[in-house]
Amino acid sequence: MNSLYLDYCASTPLHPRAFQTLMDSSKLYYANPSSMHEMGFEASLRVEESREQIARLLQVKATEVIFTSGATESNNLAIIGVVRAWMKRTGRNPHIILSEIEHSSVYQCGKQLAKEGVEVSFLPVNRQGIVSPVSVKESLQANTILVSVMHVNNETGAVQPIAEIGELVKPMPHVLFHVDGVQGFGKLPVELDYIDLYTVSGHKIGGPKGIGLLIAKEHIEMDPLLYGGEQELGIRPGTTNVPAVLSLAEAIAAAFEEQQKKFKHLMALHDLVYSRLAGISELVMNSPQPPLSSPHILNFSYQGRGITSAMMIRMLAKQGIIVSSQSACSSKAKQSRVLMAMTQDEMISSSSIRLSFNETVTLEEAGYLVASVEQMVCQLKSKNKFDLLQKYQMNS
Incomplete structure (x- = not known):
């Protein structure tokens, strides 16, 4: 049977184009892209070409594309990285807004930050599993610095009103808007103009496991979660997984097409x-x-x-x-x-x-x-x- x-x-098979790219690049670009020799430079060049390709497709700047190990790291970096940078700069505890239906990699960030003294509002949803923009507006406080609402719920498929929430938050430059786009990306159209931070996972769209990205607009101040290197603009240290990056770029291109x-x-x-x-x-x-x-x-x-x-x-x-x-x-x-x-x-x-x-x-x-x-x-x-x-x- x-x-x-x-x-x-939960996970998708590799798209044929992503699979071929993964196999070919694994043979060709095995050198460390941070190395100063010619093979390292060639591997680094391929990574930057992929970054540029993804940036063009998502209509963002290449410097706003940060490669990570996947959605969990991207979501943690977006939420905890932003909050800790703000606390370090101001010496105060901020307020953030999440929904009750966020993926655990967002929801548990809120729970952990609450233990650290951050004010966290978890917004309710209606019977259809949808957050009300009105509840976002009513929850905003003077010290609110971040709103995080997913695009598509990973259990029910409910589409959240991210455009309305983005327009609501946009006039408030001190409030950043993060969207976990893992289940929406490649399925539904999305505009990133009103989104400050956006998460994508490779293996949800026909790319390999262990690779994802975070779109973080240039105006965002964010602390790294890891230390030990200057890769990914100093935000995400560690040896870049070159074949996975190239394969992710191919999966994203195929998703758009x-x-x-x-x-x-x-x-x-x-x-x-x-x-x-x-x-x-x-x-x-x-x-x-x-x-x-x-x-x-x-x-x-x-x-x-x-x-x-x-x-x-x-x-x-x-x-x-x-x-x-x-x-x-x-x-x-x-x-x-x-x-x-x-x-x-x-x-x-x-x-x-x-x-x-x-x-x-x-x-x-x-x-x-x-x-x-x-x-x-x-x-x-x-x-x-x-x-x-x-x-x-x-x-x-």
């Missing part, structure tokens, strides 16, 4: 699966429909006591379907923090399934997915009836 992989939010075609196909997949699953009375659809969500993510829960995400993941795996319930970084949690913020319902939060698609999934495979979910629901209904009967007989 061939597996039907539907966990593309193929975005419209992919979006059309993802919409067709989403429409088919959503319409069928929404008709199953035992399921609760946690994802809003486009345009309030990105079409590559669909999240639902089972309404029935004792039914968990882990149970359903195993049942679908027996049908050859690979799914998840949350972010891979939070996969050991029994309840979804995101769904609790949306619903305040423990049953919904502990029985969620996240389906995440990419352009290689066919409509035929989507039909098989729906049939498998329908079969799973029938089995779960039978299980619940059996459990109730057992309970009744024991009480009798």
